[in-house]
Amino acid sequence: xxxxxxxxxxxxxxxxxxxxxxxxxxxxxxxxxxxxxxxxxxxxxxxxxxxxxxxxxxxxxxxxxxxxxxxxxxxxxxxxxxxxxxxxxxxxxxxxxxxxxxxxxxxxxxxxxxxxxxxxxxxxxxxxxxxxxxxxxxxxxxxxxxxxxxxxxxxxxxxxxxxxxxxxxxxxxxxxxxxxxxxxxxxxxxxxxxxxxxxxxxxxxxxxxxxxxxxxxxxxxxxxxxxxxxxxxxxxxxxxxxxxxxxxxxxxxxxxxxxxxxxxxxxxxxxxxxxxxxxxxxxxxxxxxxxxxxxxxxxxxxxxxxxxxxxxxxxxxxxxxxxxxxxxxxxxxxxxxxxxxxxxxxxxxxxxxxxxxxxxxxxxxxxxxxxxxxxxxxxxxxxxxxxxxxxxxxxxxxxxxxxxxxxxxxxxxxxxxxxxxxxxxxxxxxxxxxxxxxxxxxxxxxxxxxxxxxxxxxxxxxxxxxxxxxxxxxxxxxxxxxxxxxxxxxxxxxxxxxxxxxxxxxxxxxxxxxxxxxxxxxxxxxxxxxxxxxxxxxxxxxxxxxxxxxxxxxxxxxxxxxxxxxxxxxxxxxxxxxxxxxxxxxxxxxxxxxxxxxxx
Amino acid sequence: xxxxxxxxxxxxxxxxxxxxxxxxxxxxxxxxxxxxxxxxxxxxxxxxxxxxxxxxxxxxxxxxxxxxxxxxxxxxxxxxxxxxxxxxxxxxxxxxxxxxxxxxxxxxxxxxxxxxxxxxxxxxxxxxxxxxxxxxxxxxxxxxxxxxxxxxxxxxxxxxxxxxxxxxxxxxxxxxxxxxxxxxxxxxxxxxxxxxxxxxxxxxxxxxxxxxxxxxxxxxxxxxxxxxxxxxxxxxxxxxxxxxxxxxxxxxxxxxxxxxxxxxxxxxxxxxxxxxxxxxxxxxxxxxxxxxxxxxxxxxxxxxxxxxxxxxxxxxxxxxxxxxxxxxx
Numbered sequence: 001x002x003x004x005x006x007x008x009x010x011x012x013x014x015x016x017x018x019x020x021x022x023x024x025x026x027x028x029x030x031x032x033x034x035x036x037x038x039x040x041x042x043x044x045x046x047x048x049x050x051x052x053x054x055x056x057x058x059x060x061x062x063x064x065x066x067x068x069x070x071x072x073x074x075x076x077x078x079x080x081x082x083x084x085x086x087x088x089x090x091x092x093x094x095x096x097x098x099x100x101x102x103x104x105x106x107x108x109x110x111x112x113x114x115x116x117x118x119x120x121x122x123x124x125x126x127x128x129x130x131x132x133x134x135x136x137x138x139x140x141x142x143x144x145x146x147x148x149x150x151x152x153x154x155x156x157x158x159x160x161x162x163x164x165x166x167x168x169x170x171x172x173x174x175x176x177x178x179x180x181x182x183x184x185x186x187x188x189x190x191x192x193x194x195x196x197x198x199x200x201x202x203x204x205x206x207x208x209x210x211x212x213x214x215x216x217x218x219x220x221x222x223x224x225x226x227x228x229x230x231x232x233x234x235x236x237x238x239x240x241x242x243x244x245x246x247x248x249x250x251x252x253x254x255x256x257x258x259x260x261x262x263x264x265x266x267x268x269x270x271x272x273x274x275x276x277x278x279x280x281x282x283x284x285x286x287x288x289x290x291x292x293x294x295x296x297x298x299x300x301x302x303x304x305x306x307x308x309x310x311x312x313x314x315x316x317x318x319x320x321x322x323x324x325x326x327x328x329x330x331x332x333x334x335x336x337x338x339x340x341x342x343x344x345x346x347x348x349x350x351x352x353x354x355x356x357x358x359x360x361x362x363x364x365x366x367x368x369x370x371x372x373x374x375x376x377x378x379x380x381x382x383x384x385x386x387x388x389x390x391x392x393x394x395x396x397x398x399x400x401x402x403x404x405x406x407x408x409x410x411x412x413x414x415x416x417x418x419x420x421x422x423x424x425x426x427x428x429x430x431x432x433x434x435x436x437x438x439x440x441x442x443x444x445x446x447x448x449x450x451x452x453x454x455x456x457x458x459x460x461x462x463x464x465x466x467x468x469x470x471x472x473x474x475x476x477x478x479x480x481x482x483x484x485x486x487x488x489x490x491x492x493x494x495x496x497x498x499x500x501x502x503x504x505x506x507x508x509x510x511x512x513x514x515x516x517x518x519x520x521x522x523x524x525x526x527x528x529x530x531x532x533x534x535x536x537x538x539x540x541x542x543x544x545x546x547x548x549x550x551x552x553x554x555x556x557x558x559x560x561x562x563x564x565x566x567x568x569x570x571x572x573x574x575x576x577x578x579x580x581x582x583x584x585x586x587x588x589x590x591x592x593x594x595x596x597x598x599x600x
Numbered sequence: 601x602x603x604x605x606x607x608x609x610x611x612x613x614x615x616x617x618x619x620x621x622x623x624x625x626x627x628x629x630x631x632x633x634x635x636x637x638x639x640x641x642x643x644x645x646x647x648x649x650x651x652x653x654x655x656x657x658x659x660x661x662x663x664x665x666x667x668x669x670x671x672x673x674x675x676x677x678x679x680x681x682x683x684x685x686x687x688x689x690x691x692x693x694x695x696x697x698x699x700x701x702x703x704x705x706x707x708x709x710x711x712x713x714x715x716x717x718x719x720x721x722x723x724x725x726x727x728x729x730x731x732x733x734x735x736x737x738x739x740x741x742x743x744x745x746x747x748x749x750x751x752x753x754x755x756x757x758x759x760x761x762x763x764x765x766x767x768x769x770x771x772x773x774x775x776x777x778x779x780x781x782x783x784x785x786x787x788x789x790x791x792x793x794x795x796x797x798x799x800x801x802x803x804x805x806x807x808x809x810x811x812x813x814x815x816x817x818x819x820x821x822x823x824x825x826x827x828x829x830x831x832x833x834x835x836x837x838x839x840x841x842x843x844x845x846x847x848x849x850x851x852x853x854x855x856x857x858x859x860x861x862x863x864x865x866x867x868x869x870x871x872x873x874x875x876x877x878x879x880x881x882x883x884x885x886x887x888x889x890x891x892x893x894x895x896x897x898x899x900x901x902x903x904x905x906x907x908x909x910x911x912x913x914x915x916x917x918x919x920x921x922x923x924x925x926x927x928x929x
Contacts, residue, residue, distance in 0.1 A: 067638035067812075069829050070822035073712045121861070123829040131815035131901065207904065214836055214902050 019274065026270055030263035036093055037253040041246055043086045048242050050075045050082070054115075058122060058233060062226070064130045069123050076116055083112070096255045101248055108241040115236040122229040129222040132215040133176050139215055140169045142208040150202070161197040165212070168194055172216050179227050187220050328564035340432050346464040347428045354422040361415055366407040373401055432460070446484040448598040451519050451529070452477045454487065458494035459517075462502060469513060471502055476518040480527065484596045489568040493576065496561045497531040497589050504535025504587060526574075527595040532588045538580035546578055569593070634794050638812065640823040641793040642707070642872070642922065645783045655757050656778025659771060664747045666693040666737035673730070673775065677705035682876035682929050683782065688884035693738045699849040701884035704877045706924065707870055709780045711827035716882045717853050718830060718867040723776035728768070741768040784873055784922025784929060792919070800919060807916025810909045815901055819868040825920060827870040833881075834864055836902030839895070843885060850883065875918040876929050889914050 054075035060066050087105075095101040147162050168190025175183040191213055198209045376397060380387035387394035459466070459473060466473065498515070505513040516532040538546060547566040562576075569576040574593035580586065634641065659665065663672045676690040677683050683704035689697035700716050708714065714726040731737045731744060748754040748766050755766070762770040789808070791799045800808070811817060820826040830853060833839050840846050848855065853862035866882055874880075879887050886892035893913055897905050905913070921929050 067817050068640060068821050070640065073822075073828045077712075120830055124831050124865070127818040127829065127831065128835045128900075131818040135815060135903070211902060211904070218836065218902070 022270060023267075023274070026263055026267040030260050030267050036089065037249050037256070040086055040089055040093075041249050043082050043089070044242050044246050044249070047079050047082050047086075048239060050079045051238050051242070054079075054119070055233070058119060058230070061123070061126055061130075062230060064134070067130075069127070072119060072123055076112075076119070079112065083108075093252075095248065096252050097248070101245075104241065104244050104248060108238070108245060111236050111238045111241045115233060115238055118229055118233045118236065122226065122233060125222050125225050125229060129176075129219060129226050132218045132222070133173070135215055136169055136172060136212075136219070139208065139212040140165060143205065143212060146202075146205050146208060149204070157200065161201065164190065164193045164197060165209075168216060169212075172219050176219065176223055179223050184220060184224075187216060191216060191220075325564070325567060328567070331564070340461065343432050343461065343464050344429050347425050347432070351422055351425040351429070354418050354425065358415055358418050358422070361411060361418070365411055366404055367411075369400070369404050370408070373397060373404065446596075447487055448482045449485045449487050449490065450482055451480045451485075451527070454490055455494065455517060455519065455529075458491055458498055461491075461495050462498045465499070465502055466515075469502055469506060471505060471513045471515055474514060474516045476516065476520075478518075478520050480519055480521050480595075481597045483527065484598055485593065486568075486572050489572055490593070493565045493568055493591055494529070494531075496565050497591070500561065500589070501531050501533035501535065501587075504533045504537075506535075508535055521595055522592075525595050526592045528590060528592055530588055530590040532586065534586045537583045537585045538578060538587050539583050543578065543580065547576070635792070635797075637793060638817045638821040639789075639793065639825055640821075641790045642783055642785050642787070643710070643823060645785065646780055648777050648781060649761070651757070652761050652774055652777045653781055655754075655761055656774040656776070658753070658757075659775050660778055662748075664751070665731055665739060665744060667739040667743065668693050671737055673705070676702045679705075679782070679924060682706065682873050683708075684877045686878060688879050692733075692735045696735065698735045699847065700882045701879060703869060704873060705779060706782050706784050706922075706929070707824055707827075707872050708782070709776075710783075710824035711867065711870060712829075713867060716849075716866050716869075717856060719853075719856050723779050724769075724772040727772040727775045744768070744771065782924075784924050787872070787920050787922035789916075789919040790922065801915075803912055803915050804919050805916075807912035807914070807919075810905070810912050811916050814897070814903055814905060814909070814913075816896070816913070819900070820871050825871040826868045829868050830862075830865045831868050831900070832863075832865050834899045837899050839899040840864060842899075843883070847883070852882075871917060871920055873921050873929050875921050889917055893917075 054072065057066075057071040057075065061069065061072060090101075143165055144162065147158055150158060168187060171183055171186045171190055175187055194209055194213055194216075198205060201209070376387075376393065377384065380391070380394060388397065389395065455475070455477065498517075501515045505515070511534065514534050516530075518528070518530045518532070520528045520530075522528050547562050562578075566576045569591055572593050574591060577590050577592070579588045579590070660673045660677075663669045663675070665672060671693050676685045676687075678685055683706035684702050687697075688701060689699070690702045692698055703716065708726075709723060712718075714720045714723060715729070720726050720729060731739050732741070745766050745768065748758075748771065758766045758770060758774075761774070764770055788799050788804075792805075792808075797805075811820075819829060819831050822828045833852065840850050851863060853865040854860070856862070875889060878889070879885070880889070880892040881895070886895055890910065893910055897903055897910075923929065
């Protein structure tokens with residue numbers, strides 16, 4: 001029962017645990033990585049922003065709005081940092097299509113590498129291009145200054161050379177704005193003209209013209225490169241790659257949302273089930289409460305009935321106990337009667353013996369010898385004197401008669417003694433019978449009692465058995481005044497105790513069978529009467545039971561004895577206790593009764 | 601009497617205005633707005649973990665980083681001499697000269713990439729390459745870790761600073777962290793950029809103006825005055841043909857990319873502290889600032905400056921020298 005309850009408890013807690021973990025699992029599953037996607041998308045959005053910023057910085061550098069190239073370096077660094085963050089973040093996340101995600105990542109990496117490479121090139125080429133373009137007017141001014149410095153020569157030729165120079169400068173500047181093959185051809189023609197013109201110009205023109213030519217050829221060379229780089233930079237599909245990644249994240253999120261929804265639904269269903277279960281359990285609980293109440297009420301009714309019945313039974317039991325007491329008393333009386341008859345029988349035996357002895361003695365009496373002597377005398381009546389003096393036989397006769405007188409006197413004394421014994425035995429019988437008569441049917445009336453006399457009576461009632469079993473009785477009677485007591489019950493108890501003590505020692509062979517009777521008045525107004533034997537003792541386990549009804553250790557015992565004794569003691573407002581040091585160590589029964597001296 | 605009160609009110613309203621004006625006038629030189637120039641002031645020195653920085657400093661001066669205990673970082677990047685050793689080519693662990701002139705370690709963290717050919721992106725990677733370079737420290741990381749682990753100072757300090765203890769990554773990080781603090785603030789030109797325009801002499805200001813006018817700023821601009829782009833050495837003329845004795849190192853980024861476009865392309869070096877980091881260029885070919893300016897004009901700008909302008913520019917370049925540990929370099 002206990003085990004099964006524990007098992008039920010275990011099962012219940014296991015069930016609760018399982019349900020709770022399912023709930024937690026579903027809850028966690030349904031509220032998953034929403035933030036991760038949005039954070040990743042935020043990172044990509046930031047990268048896109050930086051990319052746009054980068055583009056605008058490139059354009060600013062292109063139109064020489066700024067000479068500082070740091071803003072073209074910074075975005076790439078930030079983009080790479082953000083990308084590293086994204087990679088770290090996304091390496092922990094699962095994607096619907098990992099291969100596609102991987103390839104998109106690779107495509108992005110390729111794009112950013114390509115763009116970084118192109119931007120670096122752009123920086124280098126743009127720097128020198130801008131420099132030369134900025135320098136062109138100055139270079140042209142230097143040449144014009146040389147012209148102004150000339151004082152002589154062919155003004156017309158000089159004029160045309162100056163115009164050519166100016167033309168090529170303009171073409172170059174135009175070329176910077178509209179880079180076309182036509183313009184490139186124009187510039188090439190202009191450069192050739194400049195080279196030819198240089199020859200017809202003075203020495204001082206050589207260096208400025210050379211410088212101008214060099215810068216113009218640089219522009220011719222670098223401008224298409226820069227334009228091409230710009231186009232290629234614009235063509236790098238970085239934004240598209242990022243959009244692709246964002247799309248994938250969106251798809252992943254949609255998938256995750258779908259999964260979330262699924263789990264939400266599961267959670268809903270599970271919660272509903274749980275609620276239903278709880279409702280069911282609540283109903284069950286209410287029902288069981290009702291059941292318990294009903295049972296309780298029924299139990300109450302039954303209880304009341306039971307109480308009545310118990311009362312009835314108690315009454316019955318009391319009655320039965322009363323009957324039992326009566327029968328116990330009867331049994332006690334029967335025991336006493338048995339004892340009495342036994343003792344009477346014993347005494348009758350000695351009466352019988354005495355009578356037989358007397359009979360035998362009378363039968364073999366010497367008085368017969370007197371008859372023979374008288375016969376001799378009668379034969380010799382006439383000559384009695386002679387006969388007595390002369391006759392041989394007659395001479396012996398007086399002596400014989402003397403002897404006979406002596407013998408008859410002895411015989412008479414013996415008979416007298418034997419008859420005294422006989423009458424004593426008869427007195428004994430009379431005593432026993434009268435004792436029995438004095439107890440039989442005695443009421444509970446208190447009467448003056450001599451305890452020691454009562455003890456003797458009790459012993460006498462058992463005397464036959466005691467002598468038969470060779471029990472030595474040791475008496476320690478202290479002086480006790482005559483008390484008022486229920487003589488009958490006291491005797492019943494004493495007879496029983498003595499009888500028990502005797503029985504207890506019936507199997508004793510190794511030591512003398514000694515019974516000690518003690519009468520001791522105690523200071524607190526009680527009288528202690530104890531019967532101690534050296535017999536088989538009482539085992540501890542029997543100690544508590546010996547006074548109960550029906551308990552006996554004897555084969556032929558009915559178990560009423562001590563029980564009725566205890567009851568009798570109680571009826572006398574006294575107490576009967578037993579003590580034993582254990583099996584084989586004898587027993588001590590002590591009766592305590594109120595010491596109530598006779599008032600004179 | 602009746603109109604006295606409004607007059608008082610009127611006065612009390614313009615008195616604080618006057619006070620503000622006066623205050624503005626007196627504070628103006630101090631509160632001057634930074635100038636918006638292609639050259640940018642040095643950023644503030646980053647506040648990094650002092651324990652890590654100290655560990656990096658120890659490592660920076662640790663000769664046991666080299667395979668034969670002869671060279672520390674400081675051997676070539678001497679902080680007392682502008683973060684360089686002023687040699688045309690520093691000597692490696694075996695006493696043989698390396699292929700390129702040693703760039704200064706000062707402000708290196710502001711360069712967009714490291715080395716002359718800009719082959720690595722980070723200071724950590726730079727450390728990695730120098731330690732294992734067969735020309736420089738000639739070591740390998742296994743040996744470095746073993747050597748450092750045997751020294752109680754590093755054993756204890758690394759455990760304190762890094763959960764991982766002594767690893768190649770933590771050694772590199774400690775060194776790079778220290779190097780990030782190696783900025784040289786307070787150059788006179790920085791003070792000028794921050795608004796203290798009186799700090800430069802008129803010549804120096806002219807020099808800066810010429811620097812811009814001639815187009816030096818096309819490449820040498822930004823916070824590090826260079827160090828943020830690649831450029832071909834010899835835009836206007838073939839420098840290497842003129843110099844002769846072409847070496848492998850002259851190829852620049854071509855060595856990395858094998859792209860013809862990258863032939864002779866180098867990282868534009870920073871001009872900060874340029875006055876104290878001679879000799880110049882990757883090949884250490886220019887012994888003085890003047891020589892270097894000449895080369896730049898001829899091969900990069902394709903211009904012929906006046907002698908006066910050149911002097912002015914050199915004067916300007918000398919204002920770029922900053923301070924280290926409270927002392928001018």
